[in-house]
Amino acid sequence: MEILLIASLLSLGTFLGSFLSLFFRSVNVGVSLAFAAGVMLVASFTSLILPGIEIGGFWKTATGIVLGFFLMMLVEVLSPHEHVVKGKEGLIKKESLNRLILIVIGITIHNVPEGISVGVATSHSWNTGFPLAIAIAVQDIPEGLVVSLPLMVMMKSTLIPLIIGFLSGFIESIFAVFGYYLMETFKNLLPYGLGFGGGAMLYVTVKEALPEIYASGERETKITLSFLTGFLLMLFLDSIEIK
Template sequence: MLLAMLMGTLAAIATTIGALPVLLVRYSNSNPYSLEKLLNAGLGFSSGVMIVASFTSLLLPSIEGGGLTISLIGFIGGALAIAFINELIPHEHIFKGFEGPIGFKKIKTAWLVALAIILHNLPEGYSIGVASAYQTIDGLKVGLAISIQDVPEGLAVALPVLAITGSKPLALIIAFFSGLSELITAIAAVTIFGEYENILYLGLSSAAGAMIYVVSHEALPESHRTGREKEATIGFFIGFIIMLYLDTLLA
């Protein structure tokens, strides 16, 4: 429980730290290209980190401890759960636009962007909690991985909100609450899987499925949507290599 709380708190702090540069920048709608490059590189970086963390710290331990069948059930279940939530809750993508029940389309765009990031963060906090319930070292690796990729993610939250609203305080507040959702989810996950250890391997693989779904359905397509594949790909490889090195270092 303590490890999940610490790692969840670290992730929330990292998201807020990542958003701090909005206090120093002056965004102009007339020159959005620099913003697009930065956001695409950040989304690519986050994707690289999450893919490595999903396999090395979640899916592989699940297969080794629970077997392939249990792992596949959990993996598919985690992906389907996030897909269902994605369709149920209204949210706004940075480049793609509105997604969710059409009746909620009139909600202010800034809050829809916040909901999109919170949806993105749910499997991240869940992964921290499940990994912490499994082993301290895995909780540490996943927690550090999520925190590292939360820094560019915090900026990816704050910059669009700043561009939409022109309010730097609001951009920081929304980034903070999007990070806080990870802490809440991490605590909930470690409480459940720490109590019911017989479903722990199912939890590990479901966390991996949820994370991979977010990468495949949200992060990578969003990073390529504006034709900035080069920046996104560079960011992806940097994130992948950093997380692979971190995982090896902590193994």
């Protein structure tokens, strides 16, 4: 089935990035996340928000955007988690939680809206969902590297970071399937669903990815060019008619 193929792509991208961490001693966090931010920014509009407006109008799509944006804000504010560069976030007391657990929670917060967005976009059409899945899978490769390599250094182990990398991609795949079947079951909610996915990805891009990028202390020229590369890749993939 189409959605299972697309969901598999998401898992493959993250796992490949995690596997590559076996061959690297360091990773350029800012450049990797900038690429991902470029992909997500374009995808939120071309694959989700604009198709939502096309089939359901502005108000339904805007309602979905607001719901997705504020739900992600609520989850991000309340959930204790940790970023590779920015460190700990979340209002709930988290001193007793292991740093590994906090990082895993942070990964999940980032991956869930991506998975849902791919599933919802696939429910809209193959020509919308497949390019989005390809782009997300490509940006998941450096993202998997960013996730697993610091964990390998922190834990002085390889197996558990690889498993965590695989599971983060698998979670993304599960939510892609969930988003797809939810929209297939409630077709009249598709404009809201597309807006929701777009709003959630916008929040992750603006609040999670961009601040992490510029907190990395890396050269801004590399970061900017990486962002542009991700931006153009998603725009190119979205312009291709896939039969």
